[in-house]
Structures are given as C-alpha cells and as structure tokens.
Amino acid sequence: MVSFRHVLLASSAFLTLTSATNPRPHDTSVCSRQDLKVLSCTPAALTANDRCVESPSGLLLLTQLWNSDPGLGPPDRWTIHGLWPDYCNGSYPVSCDTSRAYSNIIEILEGYGQSRLLNYMRKLWRNDPAITLTNGTDADLWYHEWEKHGTCMSTLRPSCYRSYTSAREAVDYFAQTVFLDRRLPTYDYLAECGIVPSNSSTYARAALEGCVRDANGGGLPHVHCSRQGVLTEVWWYYHLAGRVKGGKYVRTNTTFPSNCPAEGVKYLPKLGSH
Template sequence: MKQVISAIPLIALTLMRSTSAIHLPESWTNQLPDSFSLKANDNELKPFEYHQCPVDMPLSCTNNTEIGDSCCFEYPGGVLLQTQFWDYYPPVGPDDMFTLHGLWPDLCNGQFEQFCDDSMNIESAETILKDFGEEDLLKKMKLFWKNYNGNDESLWIHEFNKHGTCMNTIKSHCYDQSTYKKNQNVVDFYKKTVELFEDLPTYKWLSENGIVASQTQTYTRKQIEDTLSARFGQPVFVKCNNYVELKMSRNRN
C-alpha cells in the first residue's frame, strides 16, 4: 500500500533537459544516414536520403543557428520534460517506484504544443510494440507507466498522440527510408521515454537517503532538494502548491 509522503497527496516530478538544437538520442539516430554522406558532386540535401547534423550544435532552448534540417533537433519545443508521479490515491504502480507520466517538448516560455499531426495518430500501442517484438519494453511499461483509472494503454496512446506527434526528430521522413518500417517512430518514442525514466530512479535516490513515504515521518524541503540535487548532478527545485512539484533541469546531449 502506497503511503503519503509528508502528508502531501501527490508528488509530480518534472524532469527537464534543455536542448537547443537537441541532439538526437542515439537510439533515434541509428536509422539516420551519416551526417556527412553527401555525394561528391551533390550540392543539395536530398530529402529522405541525407541528414547533415552537426555534432557541435550549441545547447539552448532556441534555434538561433542556420541549421535548417529539423530532423537534427527538437524545434520549436527545445526543452524535453519527463514527469513522474507518486500515486497513492488510487495507489497504482510499484510501492518502491514513482510512476511514469510522459515525455514532451516544451517551448522556451514554459508552454507546449500538442496534437501536432493527426496523420501520426495511433489507436493501439500494445499491438505496435508486439509487432516489433518489444515484449520486454511492453512489460516495463505495464509495470510503471500507469494510468490512475486502470487503463494503461489509453494513457500510452494519449501521450504519443498528444506529444509524440510534436517531436520533429521522430517524423518518419527523418529515418532511412530503405529500412524504415511503419510505426518505428512510435516504438522509438516509447523506448526513449522508458530509458529516460530508468535513468532517473527518483524513489531509489530518496530512499537510499532515508526519505520514504510515511504517514508519520515528514521531511524538509531542503532534505529532498539536497538529496535529489546530489544524485541528479544539478540543482533541484521543489515547488509547493496544491501538490508538490519537483523540478530537475539538466543540459545534456
């Protein structure tokens, strides 16, 4: 049974990574051609064939460069957010883990675009993952990517249709068209979201420092901030309103 942490009903962790031209994650770029694979006498970038992605693009949440190939970075939403929840009412997910809510690109002003491309919408996530043989990934999603109403797949579908369709780096034309399979970008969206979640084991970080859910024990904001900052590698900010939101921001390729 999940306990309340410091008598607070919900903890939402907003994990931010500034990106400017955010470099494509390795698992997303493995289908893209060599960045410098233009033919000797070609002066034009051929759609679907070549993507020139500089390896030294500056990190920021705006595109002030002259890089025109949007397959190379997230734009206009140059900050990636991942949100985790401590769901105790109703209690869903493992007792020793936060649950995963989603991943999306934010604009520099804190807002975000949504439902950007109806042509990318999906009606089933589980079928797609099974078609690609991603049974292990699906098992992980069923464990910690939870919907409070009990229908987990509806949340997965909603998150892709709402946010995944706004990620230009996983548009189908960004892949090598000779090997791309329909919905491969959907799989990559789920795979990268889970990878980032596993890279940020928030509950483990807190519990290893003696901070665990309790109906009697309370913790100071400084205790939580210091613990997470030490493990995250960057300052963490705890914002209190109707619930607790922990913001952790890190510039990272």
C-alpha cells in the same frame, strides 16, 4: 502541465547516452555529425535542420508519478507519466499531428517485437486518472502521451527516417522514454537523503528539491504536489543534442517553481501497491 511557467536560468550537466547502452538510434544518414551536435534551445538550433535537432520545442521532460492512492506499481518505484517536449520558454505544444495519433499502441509495439518494452510499461507506466487526468486503462494513457506529446517532437517525424515503416516513430518514443526512466531511480535518490514514504513524517520543499537537484548533477527538476500538499510528481528537464532517440540529454533546470508548500510536504506510502 500548467499553461504558464516562470523561466529560470539553466544550469546544465551532460548526461552522455552511449551506443552501448542506449536504444539503437535513427538512421543518421539524413543528418551530418555536425547537425547532431547542435544543442536544442541554443541560437544554433534556430537555423539547424529540425529533423536533426529538437526545434522549436527543445526542452525535454521525463516526468514521473508517485501513485500513493491507489498504489500503482511497486512500493519502491516511481512510475512514468510521459516524455514531453516544451518550448524553450516553458510553454508547450500539444497534439501536433492527428494523422499519426495512433491508438493501437500495444499492437504497434507487439508488431515491432517489443515485448520486453511492453512488459516494462505494463509494470511502470501506469494510469492514475487523478493525476494524469486521463480516464481509462494504462494503454489509454500511452495513447494520450503519444498523441499529445510524441507527435510534437520534430525529430520523430517520418521524414527523419531514410527507410521509414509505419508507426516506427511511436516505438522510438516509448523506447526512449523507458530508457530515460530506467536511469532515474527517484525513490532511491530520495531514500539516500532520508526522505521515505511515511504516514506521519513530512518534509520541507527545500530538502526535496536539494535532494533531487544533487542527484541530477546540478539541474533542478520540478517537484509537484497535490492541493493537499502530497508529493505526486517529479519532472526531469533536459536540453538535447541530436534526436529524441539516441541523442545526448543535457540536464537543466525546471522552468517554473514547485507548487509544494515550504514545509509539511507529505510523501505517502502506496496503498495496496500492485
């Protein structure tokens, strides 16, 4: 993530996450129904209980990677980078609580019986050091994402739980990230627009942005490229009513423009995908 982002006017459309399909939400006894209706990055969020609304970092970004070299993950799926909380102006906090910087993510998830979640992460939350800037294993990336971003989420603090158990909030962070990722088939969105990985074809930035914007119901994600003009990431932006886990995510625009070239964007096939 960069240190400065230009602010765009938000154009939002609701993505309602129902209790039938969403991960089981927090114990809501510490929040009233009205508390959980407050939308982040609105005037009401400034005075709301920050255990019940994300504040002050009320922008949530579900960020995805296209790892072409090495080819990480299935050849027709984008992988996860992380779930990030940004301030409403596009700047962001980092590493907010070292006392909860859990490094044993696999052990935590296994301890909570999250084998299916862990299997999904092993397949689709992969570490590409060239993009994530995090050397090491996939588990090292998971730790990094939790320590840097998850600990900065106001509604994932231990005080948000009536019956808190150790590291439960980390489980909620990973579960919600996967929940959002499963509902963002970026490869399919682009393919429906005729944008597919190729060693010969290139694409216009406007075509990429228009495709993912329309798939997102009007909110413009951030489309990110390498210095060589290779498509590497898409960041999906939301405001949030309620808590990180189980809240209502409201699609909105990126806070800064794409760095991809206007023409000639490369979307390369994955090499030796695994």
